[in-house]
Structures are given as C-alpha cells and as structure tokens.
Amino acid sequence: MNFGDRIRDAAGPIGMALLFFVFWELVCRMFQIPNFILPPPSETILEIFKEWKVIWPNAQQTLFTTMVGFVTSVVFGLLLGALVGISPELYRCLSPLLIAFNSVPKVAVVPVLVLWYGIGTVPAVLTAFLISFFPIVVNVAAGIAMMEPELADVLRSLGASRLEILIKVGIPRSLPYFFASLKVAITLAFVGSVISETVAANDGIGYLMMAASSSFRIPLVFAALLVVAIMGVAMYAIAAWTEKWFTHWAVRDEGANATYATGG
Numbered sequence: 001m002n003f004g005d006r007i008r009d010a011a012g013p014i015g016m017a018l019l020f021f022v023f024w025e026l027v028c029r030m031f032q033i034p035n036f037i038l039p040p041p042s043e044t045i046l047e048i049f050k051e052w053k054v055i056w057p058n059a060q061q062t063l064f065t066t067m068v069g070f071v072t073s074v075v076f077g078l079l080l081g082a083l084v085g086i087s088p089e090l091y092r093c094l095s096p097l098l099i100a101f102n103s104v105p106k107v108a109v110v111p112v113l114v115l116w117y118g119i120g121t122v123p124a125v126l127t128a129f130l131i132s133f134f135p136i137v138v139n140v141a142a143g144i145a146m147m148e149p150e151l152a153d154v155l156r157s158l159g160a161s162r163l164e165i166l167i168k169v170g171i172p173r174s175l176p177y178f179f180a181s182l183k184v185a186i187t188l189a190f191v192g193s194v195i196s197e198t199v200a201a202n203d204g205i206g207y208l209m210m211a212a213s214s215s216f217r218i219p220l221v222f223a224a225l226l227v228v229a230i231m232g233v234a235m236y237a238i239a240a241w242t243e244k245w246f247t248h249w250a251v252r253d254e255g256a257n258a259t260y261a262t263g264g
Helices: 003-030 041-050 052-086 088-103 106-117 121-145 149-157 162-199 205-214 218-246 254-261
Strands: none
Touching: 003 041, 041 052, 041 218, 052 088, 052 121, 052 162, 052 205, 052 218, 088 121, 106 121, 106 162, 121 162, 149 162, 162 205, 162 218, 205 218
C-alpha cells in the first residue's frame, strides 16, 4: 500500500469524525443548550487545554491501569484459550463457567474488589482484566478448534505430539482470531478501568469525572471522556497495526487483487 492509498484510507474515518463534531457543535449552538447540560465540542477541547495539568496525571493513571489489566488478560487469555481450544473435553467443562463469568456485570464486582484490596489501583487493574479476558479466551479457543482434523491426524502420524501440534500449527492458525480479539479487548479494558475509578479511586479519569460532575463542571467531564476516547482509538490503532504486521498472510491484498482482475 503506497502513501496515497494510506491517505485515502485515513480520509474516511477523519472526515466522519469531523462531521460528527460539526453536527454536535451545530446542535448545541442552534438549540442553545447550556454548557452544564451538553457543552459543544469547541468548549470541550478548550477545557482540555485549560485543565491539562489536572487531566494529564489522571489520564496517565487510567492508561497505566488499563495496560496492566490488558496485558495480564492477554497472557492468561492466550494460555487458557490454547488449553480450551486443544482439548474438547476441557472446552465442554469450562464453557458454562466462562459464560457465567462473562455474564456477571463487572460494575457489580468492583465493590467486592474494593473490600478485598482497598481503594486504588488494584481494583481498576483487576476490573480491566476481568472485562477484557473473555473475548481473548473465546477467540483463541475458536481459532485453535477450527484447525482441520485431517491436518492434526497427518501430524500425529508423523510423530508430532499434541503440544507440538498446538505450537507449530494451532497457535499460528489462531493468530487472526487472537489479534481480532485484542482490538475488542483493549477498548473493553478502558471501560473496566474507568468504571472502577468512578466507584472507588483517588485518581484516574473516572475519579476526575466524578469529582467534576459533583461540582457541575460538565465541560471537564466531557473533556475527560474525550481524552479516554482518544486513548482508546490510539490503542486500537496500535492493535490493528500489530495485527497487520503479524498476520499479513491472512489479510487480503486489495492492490494485488485489483491488478489480477484487470489483467495487469
């Protein structure tokens, strides 16, 4: 993909985001919505610059707790997903437990975590881990389980053990599923961190939002939300780039297909 193609690919999302902000600004101006109800994006962005010294350390805290919880969920999710994917018996045993675990609202777990670990970073990290763990496990297990039985039989006939089949074939085949789950998990991890910080924390974006809303500083609340959204988009973009880097063999080359179709 050349530079021009990259510019065209980026133009669509950027243009749509700009249209959204323009629409938001026009609605606030046309209907004269007070700032304490819905501040326009111009006021929100201005608030980010005005209160940057307050927003920045809280954003760092949220990013830290999110990344620790996310990385932990990747490690444990990859290990458990591989075990579940390679063993149909283990899948049948753990599937109801995993579904039940994912069905529990994570916001209801935060008070329990606070009772166990107190107010602070640990509950936010654990909430980020719990909320992003499930999609990684499910996708990795699905990717490994979709390996053709005939392929596994051929490898066994050649003397490969179950572990060798998993490492050499199962995990590489599950990489597209794994990296697809990372893009979902990283956004969920931000949700988990902010939820925990709104319930019980002394810093972080969630704590800042609650403190600002209690004093009716709604522009600061929306500024904090916008900062979280920017961090989420940035981490999603990194996950998408990593996916293309490691699984380029599974991504359709549109340029090559177009050349082939035109006979070039």
